[in-house]
Structures are given as structure tokens and as C-alpha cells.
Amino acid sequence: MTDQNTYRWGHSRRFNSYAEHFRQMFGTRVQKISVDAGFTCPNRDGTIGTGGCTFCSNDAFNPSYCLPQKPIRQQVIEGIEFHRKRYRRAKQYLVYFQAYSNTYKPLAELKTLYREALECEGVIGLVIGTRPDLVDAELIAYLQTLREYTYVILEFGVESVYDSSLKLVNRGHDFAASKNAINLAAAAGIPCGAHLIFGLPGETRKQMLDSASIISALPLTTIKFHQLQLFKNTVMGTEYLKNPGEFSLFSLDEYIRFVVSYTEQLNPDIVIERFAGEVPPRFLVSPSWGPLRYDNLVRMIEQEMELQDTWQGKYHHC
Numbered sequence: 001m002t003d004q005n006t007y008r009w010g011h012s013r014r015f016n017s018y019a020e021h022f023r024q025m026f027g028t029r030v031q032k033i034s035v036d037a038g039f040t041c042p043n044r045d046g047t048i049g050t051g052g053c054t055f056c057s058n059d060a061f062n063p064s065y066c067l068p069q070k071p072i073r074q075q076v077i078e079g080i081e082f083h084r085k086r087y088r089r090a091k092q093y094l095v096y097f098q099a100y101s102n103t104y105k106p107l108a109e110l111k112t113l114y115r116e117a118l119e120c121e122g123v124i125g126l127v128i129g130t131r132p133d134l135v136d137a138e139l140i141a142y143l144q145t146l147r148e149y150t151y152v153i154l155e156f157g158v159e160s161v162y163d164s165s166l167k168l169v170n171r172g173h174d175f176a177a178s179k180n181a182i183n184l185a186a187a188a189g190i191p192c193g194a195h196l197i198f199g200l201p202g203e204t205r206k207q208m209l210d211s212a213s214i215i216s217a218l219p220l221t222t223i224k225f226h227q228l229q230l231f232k233n234t235v236m237g238t239e240y241l242k243n244p245g246e247f248s249l250f251s252l253d254e255y256i257r258f259v260v261s262y263t264e265q266l267n268p269d270i271v272i273e274r275f276a277g278e279v280p281p282r283f284l285v286s287p288s289w290g291p292l293r294y295d296n297l298v299r300m301i302e303q304e305m306e307l308q309d310t311w312q313g314k315y316h317h318c
């Protein structure tokens with residue numbers, strides 16, 4: 001803490017919060033609007049693999065207004081309307097290219113899609129979710145030109161720092177691919193986010209915690225954590241139903257304590273966008289944490305931090 005009420009990220013919450021980060025950067029609340037631009041994924045179409053990552057269910061995350069048949073502009077307008085009911089204060093939006101791998105088309109097509117999103121009223125930037133093996137120098141150079149007048153962040157599915165886990169879930173790339181992509185983009189001035197899953201089969205809790213120092217050393221702007229959730233109609237969901245003993249899923253209490261320990265080892269400069277995943281129960285096989293809203297979960301995590309008098313980066317060593 002720099003004084004009694006403020007941590008080094010400039011506010012009093014015990015972690016470097018995404019909402020506060022954007023409030024500081026743009027002076028107002030910024031809302032992400034998901035779109036499905038009809039991308040697929042090289043780990044599904046046979047280019048790298050078929051069947052995809054064994055945990056993957058894009059249906060579980062895609063909001064109902066996101067349909068690839070609809071033009072981007074229409075999805076953005078409907079998305080703004082959808083969120084307006086919940087977050088009336090938001091007047092500025094980031095379009096989130098979320099479903100599948102959103103850099104997996106020729107650059108000319110990507111430019112058309114990204115431009116269509118940026119031309120929508122109230123849109124101040126893009127969040128582009130993709131695999132780390134789907135960025136190259138040409139794409140980065142284009143994103144650099146966009147960065148001259150708008151906000152752009154690349155969000156990479158890193159999932160784990162351990163190659164054995166990545167192999168086990170049929171990810172189709174290793175951790176070096178994530179490191180290279182993040183370094184390439186960050187060196188060009190493109191902010192990078194990472195998505196991590198806690199609880200993958202074969203990883204001990206200690207290995208997961210140890211990964212905090214590896215993640216902390218990457219030039220990341222934001223991070224999202226997800227507890228391993230097993231979805232219906234996925235390879236992993238089916239494996240779980242056959243052999244539940246092979247999995248060590250987090251209970252809610254254990255996860256809260258785990259994620260607090262992880263956060264206190266995490267580089268305090270990395271903005272935490274998400275502590276856990278939240279999907280409609282109808283998609284879920286396990287674990288069930290009951291009717292818990294994400295906002296309440298964050299409150300519980302912050303209460304645990306207070307109880308332990310800890311904060312993000314307390315045990316981070318540069």
C-alpha cells in the first residue's frame with residue numbers, strides 16, 4: 001500500500017481490479033459486448049487437430065444475442081441493449097470477439113470485421129480472443145496501426161504453463177507458444193490478456209500455485225482465472241461421468257482460499273479481470289457451487305483477503 005487507503009494500483013480494493021483499471025483509463029465505466037463473428041478454430045477443423053480442447057464448449061459462454069448469422073453491427077447494437085438493462089451507467093463499449101479463435105481468417109477479412117465493430121456508436125476499442133499460435137508479425141503490425149486511434153487488446157488462451165497438461169487436454173500448442181505470442185505483441189505495444197484454468201487433471205495444487213511466478217514474469221496487462229468446469233457434450237465432461245475419481249475439482253471454499261493465495265503471489269501490475277468462470281447451470285456437469293452470482297463470489301474473495309490481511313502481490317518477488 002502507498003498510504004492507508006490506496007494500493008499501488010490507485011484504489012482501495014485488495015486486487016488490481018479490471019473495472020477500476022478501465023475507469024481510471026477512460027474516466028467512466030466501460031462494458032464489454034461479446035460478438036460471434038463466425039470464426040472456427042484450427043484445433044477443430046483439422047488444421048492442428050479435430051475435436052478441440054477436451055474442456056471446450058463455446059456454447060456455454062456465448063450470450064444469446066451472439067449469432068454468427070447476424071452482422072457484427074446488429075450483434076453490437078443488441079449487446080448494448082442487453083447490457084443497458086443491467087449496467088445503465090456504461091456509455092462506452094469494447095467489442096469482444098469471443099467465440100472460437102478470432103484471428104483465424106485472412107488479414108483482409110479480419111480488417112473488415114474489426115472495422116465494422118469499431119464503426120459502431122459508443123465503441124472505443126476491441127478485445128480479441130485467440131490462440132497464441134494464431135498471431136504473426138503481419139497481424140501485429142496491423143493492430144499497431146489500430147492502436148494509434150483506438151484501444152485493442154489481444155486475449156490469449158494460455159490455460160496452463162505446463163506442457164504435460166496442455167497435451168493432456170489436446171490443446172495443440174505448448175506454453176512456449178503463449179510466451180512467444182505475448183512477448184511479440186507486448187513488444188509492439190499491444191496489451192495482452194491471458195486466460196488460465198485451475199484444476200486441470202494431472203496438476204497438483206502446488207504446481208498451480210507455483211505457476212504464479214511464471215505468469216507474473218510475462219508482459220501481461222490483464223488476466224482471467226477459471227476454475228475447471230466440466231460441460232455437457234465435451235470430451236472432459238464425458239470422461240468425468242465415467243471416472244469422477246480421476247478429477248480433483250475445486251469446492252467453493254477451497255477455490256476461494258486457493259485464488260487468494262495465487263493472487264498474493266501474482267505480479268501486482270497485472271489487472272485481474274476475472275477470478276472464476278460463470279456459466280448457466282444447464283451447460284454444467286460439475287462442479288456445482290449453487291446459485292452463486294459472480295459479484296457475490298468476488299465479494300467472498302475480497303472478504304477472505306481482508307480476513308487474512310493480504311492483497312495482490314503481497315508475496316510477489318520481482
Ligand code: SF4
Pocket residue numbers: 041042043044051052053056057058099100101131157171
Ligand atoms: S478452447 Fe479455443 S482453441 Fe480450444 S477448441 Fe475451443 S475454441 Fe479451439
